[in-house]
Amino acid sequence: MRALPMLGALALLSIAGTAQAVTITIVNKDAANAGLNDPTAVEPVGGNPATTAGEQALNVFKKAAEIWGASLAGNVEVKVEASFVPLQCSETYGTLGSAGPMSSYWDASFPNSSVWYPIALANQLAGRDLATTKADIQARFNSELGKSGCLSSRGGWYMGFDGNHGNRIDLLTVILHEFGHGLGFLTFVNSSTGEEMSGRADIYETFLRDRTKNKLWTELTDDERKASALNSRNVSWDGAAVSEAASSVLSTSTPTPLMYTPATLESGSSVCHWDKSLSPNLLMEPVINNDLTHGLDLTTALMKDIGWTLTSQQ
Numbered sequence: 001m002r003a004l005p006m007l008g009a010l011a012l013l014s015i016a017g018t019a020q021a022v023t024i025t026i027v028n029k030d031a032a033n034a035g036l037n038d039p040t041a042v043e044p045v046g047g048n049p050a051t052t053a054g055e056q057a058l059n060v061f062k063k064a065a066e067i068w069g070a071s072l073a074g075n076v077e078v079k080v081e082a083s084f085v086p087l088q089c090s091e092t093y094g095t096l097g098s099a100g101p102m103s104s105y106w107d108a109s110f111p112n113s114s115v116w117y118p119i120a121l122a123n124q125l126a127g128r129d130l131a132t133t134k135a136d137i138q139a140r141f142n143s144e145l146g147k148s149g150c151l152s153s154r155g156g157w158y159m160g161f162d163g164n165h166g167n168r169i170d171l172l173t174v175i176l177h178e179f180g181h182g183l184g185f186l187t188f189v190n191s192s193t194g195e196e197m198s199g200r201a202d203i204y205e206t207f208l209r210d211r212t213k214n215k216l217w218t219e220l221t222d223d224e225r226k227a228s229a230l231n232s233r234n235v236s237w238d239g240a241a242v243s244e245a246a247s248s249v250l251s252t253s254t255p256t257p258l259m260y261t262p263a264t265l266e267s268g269s270s271v272c273h274w275d276k277s278l279s280p281n282l283l284m285e286p287v288i289n290n291d292l293t294h295g296l297d298l299t300t301a302l303m304k305d306i307g308w309t310l311t312s313q314q
């Protein structure tokens with residue numbers, strides 16, 4: 001957050017009604033005594049019982065993993081490397097976190113046989129771990145938040161689960177957002193050049209429609225994609241699941257919600273979020289809003305469009 005046709009075996013599982021929630025595991029990448037290993041004593045807060053800063057943060061990651069895991073079905077564990085590192089920040093504006101897939105994959109047997117899939121999703125489609133030597137998602141969060149020079153007036157991260165963050169930044173909301181990118185809410189297109197990764201489209205891109213040209217991003221040239229990334233409030237998500245869910249989630253009834261494409265490119269943020277104009281505020285907008293409530297709102301429908309199977313809780 002600035003601040004990503006089933007295979008035979010899976011189809012059989014679905015028919016049996018046992019599509020299970022995917023397991024999301026946190027891999028702690030922090031050094032001793034820092035971030036997730038910070039031994040500083042703290043009071044339990046907002047339903048988070050831990051009594052050290054590191055353990056408390058790890059509990060928030062686990063809560064986010066539970067929330068996402070309850071919505072997405074899959075038989076292959078998703079491993080998320082998590083750490084706290086200094087990210088770009090000032091007293092007025094800061095990057096809270098950033099995340100993305102650690103690799104991507106395409107295969108002729110996938111629902112779309114010619115495009116890149118983020119590894120966490122590719123693994124579910126294949127029914128096995130395609131990249132056994134590394135994790136699937138890298139997620140980093142700002143270690144400087146609340147310190148002098150980095151949004152110090154906000155007082156740092158809120159570690160509770162209850163949303164009573166007051167003036168603080170709700171870590172659970174930010175982790176839910178970043179996991180969204182890692183699970184597939186992003187494009188691999190280089191938005192400053194319009195070039196696709198290794199000349200191949202990605203699954204997210206196949207649902208982006210430029211309204212001015214009335215063409216999908218996969219039908220555009222590199223130059224046209226580059227221009228489309230700046231085509232403010234003229235790029236929308238054109239997917240069946242989002243269209244179906246939009247009327248129940250959004251107050252403004254539109255089957256093809258707008259993506260965030262500001263006229264000045266925001267690398268890593270442009271195209272990879274919902275537009276700020278959508279109402280109510282959504283988890284995957286580019287800037288955190290205080291009224292978010294740990295729901296995944298329209299995000300799960302987008303995940304369904306790109307190929308995730310949702311659990312029956314959806």
Ligand SMILES: [Zn+2]
Pocket residue numbers: 001002003177181272273285286
């Ligand atoms: Zn984001």
